[in-house]
Amino acid sequence: MEKNVIETDVLIIGGGTSGCLAAVELKELYPNLSVTIMEKAHVDRSGCLAGGMNAINAYLNPGETPESFTKYVRFDSCGLVREDLVLSMSELFEYCVKKVEKWGLPILCDEKGNYVPRGRWNIKINGESLKPIIAKAAKNAGAKILNWVTATNFIMADGKVAGAMGFSIKNGNFFIVKAKATIIATGGAAGIYKPNNAHDAQHKTWYSPYNTGAGYAMGIRAGAEMTSFEMRYIGLRVKDTIAPTGTIALGVGAPQINSKGEKFMAAKYAHIGGDGAPTPYRSHGPLQEIKEGRGPVYLDTRHITAQQARDLKSAFLDMYPSMVLYWAANEIDPSKEPVEVQTTEPYVVGGHTQSGYWVDVNRKTSIEGLYAAGDVSGGAPYKFVSGCWAEGVIAARAAGEYVQKTGFAQIPENVLKDEQERVFSPLMNQTHKIDGINNYDMEVRIQKIMEEYAGGAATFYEVNDERLQVARRRLSTLPDQFKYLMAEDLHDLMKAHEVIDRVYVAQVLVEHMMYRKETRWPGYCTRTDYTELDDTNWLKFVNSRRDPETGNIEMFTRPYEQIVPGDRYKPR
Amino acid sequence: MPVIIHTDKCNECNGSSNPPCVRMCPGDLWMKDPKTGKIVMRNASDCWDCLPCVKVCPQEAIEFRLSYQLGFQTARLLPHIHNTRDFITWELIDTNGVTDKFTIRTKVLPVELDESIEGVTPAEYSI
Numbered sequence: 273m274e275k276n277v278i279e280t281d282v283l284i285i286g287g288g289t290s291g292c293l294a295a296v297e298l299k300e301l302y303p304n305l306s307v308t309i310m311e312k313a314h315v316d317r318s319g320c321l322a323g324g325m326n327a328i329n330a331y332l333n334p335g336e337t338p339e340s341f342t343k344y345v346r347f348d349s350c351g352l353v354r355e356d357l358v359l360s361m362s363e364l365f366e367y368c369v370k371k372v373e374k375w376g377l378p379i380l381c382d383e384k385g386n387y388v389p390r391g392r393w394n395i396k397i398n399g400e401s402l403k404p405i406i407a408k409a410a411k412n413a414g415a416k417i418l419n420w421v422t423a424t425n426f427i428m429a430d431g432k433v434a435g436a437m438g439f440s441i442k443n444g445n446f447f448i449v450k451a452k453a454t455i456i457a458t459g460g461a462a463g464i465y466k467p468n469n470a471h472d473a474q475h476k477t478w479y480s481p482y483n484t485g486a487g488y489a490m491g492i493r494a495g496a497e498m499t500s501f502e503m504r505y506i507g508l509r510v511k512d513t514i515a516p517t518g519t520i521a522l523g524v525g526a527p528q529i530n531s532k533g534e535k536f537m538a539a540k541y542a543h544i545g546g547d548g549a550p551t552p553y554r555s556h557g558p559l560q561e562i563k564e565g566r567g568p569v570y571l572d573t574r575h576i577t578a579q580q581a582r583d584l585k586s587a588f589l590d591m592y593p594s595m596v597l598y599w600a601a602n603e604i605d606p607s608k609e610p611v612e613v614q615t616t617e618p619y620v621v622g623g624h625t626q627s628g629y630w631v632d633v634n635r636k637t638s639i640e641g642l643y644a645a646g647d648v649s650g651g652a653p654y655k656f657v658s659g660c661w662a663e664g665v666i667a668a669r670a671a672g673e674y675v676q677k678t679g680f681a682q683i684p685e686n687v688l689k690d691e692q693e694r695v696f697s698p699l700m701n702q703t704h705k706i707d708g709i710n711n712y713d714m715e716v717r718i719q720k721i722m723e724e725y726a727g728g729a730a731t732f733y734e735v736n737d738e739r740l741q742v743a744r745r746r747l748s749t750l751p752d753q754f755k756y757l758m759a760e761d762l763h764d765l766m767k768a769h770e771v772i773d774r775v776y777v778a779q780v781l782v783e784h785m786m787y788r789k790e791t792r793w794p795g796y797c798t799r800t801d802y803t804e805l806d807d808t809n810w811l812k813f814v815n816s817r818r819d820p821e822t823g824n825i826e827m828f829t830r831p832y833e834q835i836v837p838g839d840r841y842k843p844r
Numbered sequence: 845m846p847v848i849i850h851t852d853k854c855n856e857c858n859g860s861s862n863p864p865c866v867r868m869c870p871g872d873l874w875m876k877d878p879k880t881g882k883i884v885m886r887n888a889s890d891c892w893d894c895l896p897c898v899k900v901c902p903q904e905a906i907e908f909r910l911s912y913q914l915g916f917q918t919a920r921l922l923p924h925i926h927n928t929r930d931f932i933t934w935e936l937i938d939t940n941g942v943t944d945k946f947t948i949r950t951k952v953l954p955v956e957l958d959e960s961i962e963g964v965t966p967a968e969y970s971i
Contacts, residue, residue: 313870316896316955322870323894376951398949400899408953420872427924441872463959472889473911475871481892482871497868512914586946589934593921594893594910600938610932763872763886 273695274445280308281675282657282668283435284453285423285487286458287311288319289657290646292406293368294455294664294671295415302672307415308449310438312422312766313482315407319459320480320647321657325399326519326590328379329656331365333389336570338362341393342836344843345654348550349503350792351840352811352832353626354651356633359654359835364662369395372661377402377408391522393654400590402657421447422766423486424695425495426454426642427683428820433494433642434681437691441762446692450529452678453641453671456629457664459484460621460647461777463715463770465616466723466730468514476594478514479619480508487648488628489773494779495820497638499650499813499830501777502784504618504796505625506555506733510571511612515595517571520589520611521547524580526571528554529610531563535572545843550625554616556795559732570610581607617729617796618722620777623647623655625637625796627781630815630830634670635663638817641674641681643667652812673740676699698759698768708758711767714750718771718778721746726782727797736801740786747782750775780825787827788814845889846911847898853905854883860958865906868896885933899923899932900955925952 283299284291287309298307332341341362346353367830373379378398380388387395411417423438427450435451462479475481492498508517508528518528527547527594537557538546544553558569584606588595597604622628628650629637637644645663646655655663683758701708722728725743727735753770759765790806791799813830834840856876857863865883866874874897877884885891898906908921922935929952936944 313872314867316953317868317894318870322892322896367914378949378951381891400948400950400953401952405951406952469911469913471911473914474889475892476846476911476914477892480870481890514862582946585936586948589932589946589948590950593908593923593934596934596936597908597910597919597921599917600921600936600944601910601919603939766872 273692276445276447278308278447278449279680280449280451281305282307282453282455282671284309284455284457285436286319287315287407287410287417287454288457288459288646289321289406289660291455292410292664292833293661294457294645294668295410296413297665297668299413300670301570301669304673305675308418308438308451309410309415309809310418310423310447312419312420312441314419315410315417316426317406319403320483321403322480323593324591325402325657326587327390327394327396327399328369328655328658329394329518330362330658331369331393332362333392333395336392339836340844343838344392346836346840347843349626349653350550350552350805351751351807352792353653354833355833357631357652358654359828360633360666361655361659361662364543364665365658366663368658368665372406376405389728395520418447422769423458423490424769425691427687428489428494429681429683429687430650432640432681437688437695438488439695439765441766444762446695448688450680450683452675452680453643455492455643455645455667455671456487456648457645458487458648459483460619460623460627461488461774462619463719464616464620464722464774464778464781465721465728468614468729469512476514478509478516478616479621483647484770484772485620485773485777486834489776491629491637492776492818493820494639495817497644497815497817498780499626499628499630499815500784501620501627501781501816502797503625503627503786503793504620504781506618507624508555508558508613508614510595511568511614513592513595513598514616515588515592515811517613519591520571520573520584522585524573524576526573526611528558528613529570529572530566531568532566536561544841548843552793552795556798558613559615559795563732568612570612572610573606574608574610576607578607580721581605589788597765606707615729618727618733621647621653622650623660624653626651626653635667636670643671695769696765697755698757699765701756702760704759706756706758708756709753710758711764714753714757714771715774717772718747718750722778726778726785732798733795734798734800735785736799737786740782743782744786747775747779780818782793783816783825783827784814846888846893846909847885848907848909849883849885850907853903855903856881856883857902858906861960864900864902864955864957865897868900870894870896876924895923899925902957929954944954
């Protein structure tokens with residue numbers, strides 16, 4: 273295998289929503305810095321935005337402030353968030369949105385030129401080409417792009433992150449990128465649990481199936497502190513297509529109803545906002561209806577006009593075209609019949625919930641030289657697109673400042689050699705025709721364990737200590753099985769590392785779910801042995817750190833700090 | 845199979861070594877078959893239905909269908925990018941062959957038929 277060695281001032285891992293904005297910010301502030309993006313696909317259409325986006329879902333519409341936004345996010349996260357992080361990202365929403373609009377993103381405006389609000393925090397966009405637009409800005413700014421290089425581990429030197437290693441899925445070269453500062457922006461993790469659909473629709477998922485937790489896994493292996501993995505994301509989505517429901521619920525004001533036509537959210541969850549209840553309750557509510565025999569559950573769209581139905585389809589075409597095809601392929605008219613919904617596989621994603629790296633307000637992680645932004649970064653839910661942009665900007669500013677007073681580290685040769693060997697061993701196994709397993713078999717194995725013992729959809733996302741113990745034990749055997757993984761080609765090799773990364777994420781996830789002995793987010797993680805929310809003992813963050821030497825995962829807590837005054841369970 | 849390629853329409857971008865559909869798939873699923881030179885999908889069940897490949901094909905040779913378990917034949921969806929690059933018209937054909945069209949504002953950037961694989965083999969990186 274050929275080796276490519278690169279030196280760059282700042283390395284950004286992941287050229288998606290956060291990474292591109294980070295690159296632009298760095299080059300604007302420090303034109304002389306070299307900035308390199310390491311991206312596993314092609315920046316033009318990689319990450320969560322590949323299909324497009326029809327709204328900016330975190331924006332301060334007229335009358336709203338960073339404080340009112342933080343209050344809302346705190347309410348939506350059942351009283352527990354890193355308020356410092358939410359405040360700091362919301363202060364940059366306008367800066368980021370205006371910037372991307374300047375790059376060419378069409379945003380819907382009224383005749384006075386003001387953005388058209390959709391609810392308190394949303395504005396409508398025509399974002400079919402949003403990803404190529406921000407990728408072009410990163411290229412124009414002068415960032416060097418390494419497309420099709422999948423990151424596998426950080427380069428560790430003297431306890432600091434000194435860049436990262438990876439390999440090209442196109443030519444198999446081993447990449448060593450030495451950096452003074454590194455920003456991890458690889459997104460969250462799908463495919464930890466059994467997907468909603470099977471067979472040739474197994475990747476008909478809401479979250480990008482190509483975001484497989486690489487950034488989490490790299491941090492876990494390096495001993496970075498992680499937070500709140502137990503706040504999994506389980507979204508309410510349109511049945512079968514797993515399309516987002518915000519477009520319908522917010523777009524045309526559609527309440528949830530059960531098979532009897534009852535508006536159960538309004539009836540049973542009025543005290544926390546009914547159909548506007550915190551997001552976990554909007555999954556928990558319908559799950560209870562289904563569990564108690566009143567499914568299917570729908571979003572009631574029967575009041576909308578034919579024109580509104582057309583507008584709804586247009587909005588989906590900007591973001592999730594398969595929704596429109598699904599209606600056409602099943603003779604469904606959403607203005608005549610309600611839209612059936614279901615809940616997703618559990619995802620680990622810090623942009624909707626708050627699983628990820630434990631960071632300070634500058635998005636610096638617990639390891640020197642490493643910053644985290646976007647879905648991979650923890651503590652700040654409700655980021656969506658604009659919050660990920662804001663975090664990219666914040667991390668870039670901090671990393672840019674850091675590299676002014678730091679140099680390249682001395683890297684021990686064995687770090688590079690060991691990783692090269694680890695990375696390519698599945699290919700060698702294939703060559704030597706060992707009695708091995710393929711990545712798909714291991715993926716199914718981990719998904720089966722997680723689905724059945726760690727709160728998958730089949731068990732209504734419920735967990736208890738005994739079930740989690742089984743999951744822990746079965747997962748603990750998997751790392752010893754990595755040596756049997758075989759890869760026929762480089763695409764296969766990428767998938768082998770995706771499944772390896774998922775195992776590390778799953779192990780940490782199980783520990784987190786086991787440690788929090790309360791049910792703070794029903795629907796996301798319902799504990800049948802600790803069914804209540806318990807502010808007396810659990811109004812704090814559950815954090816973890818895996819010891820790189822022993823592999824033991826240490827669990828501990830960090831205190832919650834209230835910055836914005838007011839009732840933590842109220843949206844205003 | 846979620847997307848199908850019409851081999852009669854696909855001209856492999858006139859021998860491009862790195863055609864747009866192959867470059868734009870975020871899952872690395874389209875590839876040029878080394879033996880036949882044809883564009884093939886590695887594994888249709890890994891497709892996310894995100895459609896960059898459909899939108900970027902200069903021949904409009906790739907068509908979006910749903911997996912049969914999710915929708916009946918022969919409903920399909922075809923995006924047409926306007927020459928001005930400021931609009932996209934989606935042609936939606938339902939199971940009865942009835943066509944509907946949606947024209948939506950956008951900002952499509954030009955995509956080259958071929959593009960050197962950025963960063964993968966620059967000589968200065970080799971040791």
